[in-house]
Amino acid sequence: MPEIMTDQIHRLPGWRAADKIPPYLLGKNNYRSTPTIPDSYTNDSKIDLEQTLTGVPFYRHWKVYDRGPSFSLEDRMSELPVLTKRDLRANVPNGFVHEKYKCKDGFASGEIEMESTSGTAEDRVTVVWCQKWWDKSEQAAARLNTALNTIFQSPHREAVLTTPLCSGNICHVSEATIGERTIGNLLFLNQTLDPTAWDNRNIRRMTEELNIFQPDIIEADPAYLAILSRACLIAGYPLYQPKCIVLTYEFPSHMHYRQIHRAFPGIPVVSSYGSTETGHVFTQCETGSFHQNVVTCHVDIQHFNEEFGNPGVGRILISTLGNPWFVLLRYDVGDLASVSSIDRCPCGRSEGLRIDGIEGRFRDITFDTKGRIVTVKHLDDALESIEALLQYKVVQTGPQHFSMYYEAEPGTEHRLADVLPEILHIVYGKNAVIEISRNSGLVPEQSGKFRLAYTTWPLRGEAIFK
Numbered sequence: 001m002p003e004i005m006t007d008q009i010h011r012l013p014g015w016r017a018a019d020k021i022p023p024y025l026l027g028k029n030n031y032r033s034t035p036t037i038p039d040s041y042t043n044d045s046k047i048d049l050e051q052t053l054t055g056v057p058f059y060r061h062w063k064v065y066d067r068g069p070s071f072s073l074e075d076r077m078s079e080l081p082v083l084t085k086r087d088l089r090a091n092v093p094n095g096f097v098h099e100k101y102k103c104k105d106g107f108a109s110g111e112i113e114m115e116s117t118s119g120t121a122e123d124r125v126t127v128v129w130c131q132k133w134w135d136k137s138e139q140a141a142a143r144l145n146t147a148l149n150t151i152f153q154s155p156h157r158e159a160v161l162t163t164p165l166c167s168g169n170i171c172h173v174s175e176a177t178i179g180e181r182t183i184g185n186l187l188f189l190n191q192t193l194d195p196t197a198w199d200n201r202n203i204r205r206m207t208e209e210l211n212i213f214q215p216d217i218i219e220a221d222p223a224y225l226a227i228l229s230r231a232c233l234i235a236g237y238p239l240y241q242p243k244c245i246v247l248t249y250e251f252p253s254h255m256h257y258r259q260i261h262r263a264f265p266g267i268p269v270v271s272s273y274g275s276t277e278t279g280h281v282f283t284q285c286e287t288g289s290f291h292q293n294v295v296t297c298h299v300d301i302q303h304f305n306e307e308f309g310n311p312g313v314g315r316i317l318i319s320t321l322g323n324p325w326f327v328l329l330r331y332d333v334g335d336l337a338s339v340s341s342i343d344r345c346p347c348g349r350s351e352g353l354r355i356d357g358i359e360g361r362f363r364d365i366t367f368d369t370k371g372r373i374v375t376v377k378h379l380d381d382a383l384e385s386i387e388a389l390l391q392y393k394v395v396q397t398g399p400q401h402f403s404m405y406y407e408a409e410p411g412t413e414h415r416l417a418d419v420l421p422e423i424l425h426i427v428y429g430k431n432a433v434i435e436i437s438r439n440s441g442l443v444p445e446q447s448g449k450f451r452l453a454y455t456t457w458p459l460r461g462e463a464i465f466k
């Protein structure tokens with residue numbers, strides 16, 4: 001297959017300007033950019049708490065919680081409140097812009113713009129977007145994995161496989177040519193809201209486009225890439241093998257990794273964690289740990305109260321560094337992580353916080369019958385040995401009542417009907433009441449993400465975290 005260069009793709013029929021593409025995706029286009037965050041705001045690698053508490057309007061009322069410079073940064077940070085999505089919605093943009101900077105100047109110069117995240121109304125926020133800062137964040141995060149870092153040293157192409165919903169608006173749904181979905185070095189593969197509805201025509205189109213585009217990286221929502229991988233293996237369609245696969249957008253389950261490794265044998269698979277609000281926060285290194293991107297963020301982990309179990313696990317609170325246009329302090333992005341118990345990572349990187357893994361979203365926790373928290377990762381690890389599992393969802397309807405819906409390889413009904421309740425009893429307790437239903441209709445939420453577990457009652461974070 002002859003190699004098609006990016007400039008040739010620009011000339012493919014149907015090419016149009018990238019006016020509908022959100023900046024958080026366009027940001028990946030710019031590997032050579034030289035970020036020019038103003039010199040007057042250079043607090044990289046450490047938080048200048050004084051500057052934030054006095055110079056950023058929203059945080060001035062937090063000053064009363066500050067223990068002062070005679071205490072360590074860790075102690076001072078732990079006494080501060082948590083910044084919520086509700087705070088963001090109520091105070092964007094001016095509340096989070098450093099007083100030395102004026103939004104109207106930033107908008108006028110094109111340095112910043114307003115951007116909405118996708119997701120449910122409860123999840124959605126609007127942020128002040130600074131493309132230069134995002135580029136800096138992405139480049140720094142790539143350095144935390146050797147395979148990614150090598151690719152980022154030179155021009156490269158990325159194919160993106162996730163929901164076609166961008167910024168809360170539909171931008172790649174329905175028919176669009178490969179040219180219309182190619183922006184610079186990025187190809188957006190998916191055109192369908194629900195990947196479980198992909199038909200043979202969709203699968204063939206995506207495999208053919210991968211062969212034409214020949215990406216160095218496939219950046220994917222793990223659930224979407226797992227569905228594509230399995231469909232190609234069953235249909236016998238050869239899949240183009242990139243240099244690296246980056247999983248992001250949602251929690252990567254063992255059932256996703258299984259399908260992806262079968263379809264891409266020997267290709268490095270890297271998990272990357274971040275968000276539109278916070279930039280790139282953690283990158284998985286080649287030995288499997290997750291390293292914090294110390295260039296553009298500071299991370300605190302707020303642990304669960306003792307009665308909820310899971311020592312070492314807590315919610316991820318992110319403070320952004322070096323971006324005067326959108327200063328976040330202890331922002332609760334809604335996800336959980338487990339702090340690493342090993343002193344040193346075999347990869348040799350030692351800067352910043354290291355975590356063993358992302359534990360899933362807080363809103364997706366469930367509880368065992370003794371009231372201890374079961375994170376998505378805990379549940380998923382328990383189900384790892386069930387190789388036939390393709391999709392699942394555990395819904396907790398009461399302190400002792402659980403319904404599991406699952407989809408599995410054909411011919412495995414009888415075996416799984418026995419083994420799944422056994423596993424769930426180990427996870428949730430012997431006295432758990434468990435109903436298991438085989439179900440072929442497990443579809444993503446409106447945001448395009450699949451939900452692996454949840455309770456039917458609302459959760460109150462203030463009662464759970466220390």
Ligand SMILES: [Zn+2]
Pocket residue numbers: 285286287288289290291345346347348349
């Ligand atoms: Zn490492």
